[in-house]
Amino acid sequence: MNWTWFYRLGSPLWFYQTTTRWLPWLSLLAIVLLSTGLIWGLGFAPQDAKQGNSFRIIYLHVPTSFLALAGYFLMAAAGAIGLIWKMKLSYMIMKSAAPIGAALTFLALFTGAVWGKPTWGSYWVWDARITSMLILLFLYFGVLALQYAFHNEEAGNKASAVLALVGTVNIPIIYKSVDWWYTLHQPSTIKLTSAPSMHPDMFQPLLVMILGFYCFYVVALCLFTRVEILRRERKTTWVGELAARSSYEVESDKK
Amino acid sequence: MNSLRKQRLQVVLLIMLAGVLASGLIIYMLGQNANYFYTPSQIAQGEAPQGVFLRAGGMVVEGSLLRDPDSLAVEFRVTDGNAVLVIQYRGILPDLFDEGEAAIAAGKVDQNLVLQATEVLAKHDENYMPPEVAESMSEAYLNKRKAEGYSR
Numbered sequence: 001m002n003w004t005w006f007y008r009l010g011s012p013l014w015f016y017q018t019t020t021r022w023l024p025w026l027s028l029l030a031i032v033l034l035s036t037g038l039i040w041g042l043g044f045a046p047q048d049a050k051q052g053n054s055f056r057i058i059y060l061h062v063p064t065s066f067l068a069l070a071g072y073f074l075m076a077a078a079g080a081i082g083l084i085w086k087m088k089l090s091y092m093i094m095k096s097a098a099p100i101g102a103a104l105t106f107l108a109l110f111t112g113a114v115w116g117k118p119t120w121g122s123y124w125v126w127d128a129r130i131t132s133m134l135i136l137l138f139l140y141f142g143v144l145a146l147q148y149a150f151h152n153e154e155a156g157n158k159a160s161a162v163l164a165l166v167g168t169v170n171i172p173i174i175y176k177s178v179d180w181w182y183t184l185h186q187p188s189t190i191k192l193t194s195a196p197s198m199h200p201d202m203f204q205p206l207l208v209m210i211l212g213f214y215c216f217y218v219v220a221l222c223l224f225t226r227v228e229i230l231r232r233e234r235k236t237t238w239v240g241e242l243a244a245r246s247s248y249e250v251e252s253d254k255k
Numbered sequence: 256m257n258s259l260r261k262q263r264l265q266v267v268l269l270i271m272l273a274g275v276l277a278s279g280l281i282i283y284m285l286g287q288n289a290n291y292f293y294t295p296s297q298i299a300q301g302e303a304p305q306g307v308f309l310r311a312g313g314m315v316v317e318g319s320l321l322r323d324p325d326s327l328a329v330e331f332r333v334t335d336g337n338a339v340l341v342i343q344y345r346g347i348l349p350d351l352f353d354e355g356e357a358a359i360a361a362g363k364v365d366q367n368l369v370l371q372a373t374e375v376l377a378k379h380d381e382n383y384m385p386p387e388v389a390e391s392m393s394e395a396y397l398n399k400r401k402a403e404g405y406s407r
Binding site for chain 2: 046047048049050051055058080083084085118119120121122125126127128162165166167168169170173180181182183184186187188189197198199201202
């Protein structure tokens with residue numbers, strides 16, 4: 001089997017050049033989707049029969065939770081590719097996914113707490129869903145910490161990749177926790193196999209928000225990875241040329 | 256893939272297998288202990304310990320909410336469709352607490368199998384709809400839907 005295309009995909013230079021071209025468009029798409037979804041969801045979607053306006057936090061809570069879980073899979077997959085193929089770019093993506101995922105997990109927990117007080121009557125409860133989500137946050141922290149715990153970059157990469165891989169088992173647990181145990185958290189509104197248990201007028205803006213957050217995630221991941229590429233490849237000729245060119249531009253701007 | 260990469264792939268799979276195995280054992284060991292609350296049936300059958308702090312939950316029976324006119328004391332019954340549990344509580348109920356909705360109470364079960372609650376939480380279901388839609392739904396259909404939503 002011919003694997004050359006796969007190795008070209010792993011070139012940091014190729015990634016840097018491609019994202020330079022695509023990032024403006026992707027950012028624009030993310031901004032359009034997120035602002036449409038926010039205005040639609042917060043301003044125009046009908047309020048909920050029982051919860052009133054407080055249900056609207058779903059437009060942040062569900063997308064951030066989705067991306068916190070999906071981002072973990074991406075991070076673990078990048079770690080696995082790094083371990084098997086020793087691909088440099090893969091480890092850079094893994095490292096970049098950790099802070100973004102941690103931030104999204106924190107947001108999911110925070111918006112859940114804000115919603116929990118008026119709805120349940122408590123900011124925080126130790127049920128299976130919320131506890132497993134907190135473990136996810138600590139897994140992200142663990143991957144981040146291991147990256148910085150080693151002087152040897154390669155050792156740090158390997159250690160965090162192993163932790164990321166072991167942690168993937170938590171993702172299906174989070175997803176199924178509301179079905180396996182009696183939890184205070186309600187079961188999923190959006191299901192894989194049947195229609196969502198939400199009125200279409202409320203569901204459509206949520207879908208826009210989820211798409212918007214996926215675009216935002218890709219943009220954020222690319223930006224973080226680009227910084228990581230420049231940092232780790234700083235001794236290569238192409239980064240040197242890039243730095244020389246941009247400093248020349250800064251100089252000529254001043255004149 | 257050359258043999259070295261195949262070997263590394265096997266290591267990766269082994270790591271994941273170990274992770275799944277370990278957490279599978281933990282979940283198996285946790286078993287029912289990971290449940291956030293007991294159902295009224297479990298308490299009626301004596302599965303829940305008496306005099307120990309625990310949580311119990313179910314759907315609040317229609318017409319069962321009794322308020323003491325002179326204090327914050329309330330009494331209501333919750334059901335899971337098979338058994339009924341009486342809950343006594345002194346305090347302010349959450350805004351979303353209502354008859355026909357699910358609620359979870361934390362406290363101790365006394366000798367009469369009454370839960371003396373120190374905290375009551377409202378449990379929300381996964382259904383979202385605008386008020387007009389909720390009103391236009393017939394009462395019977397709404398009740399059926401709630402019963403289904405809860406029994407899962």
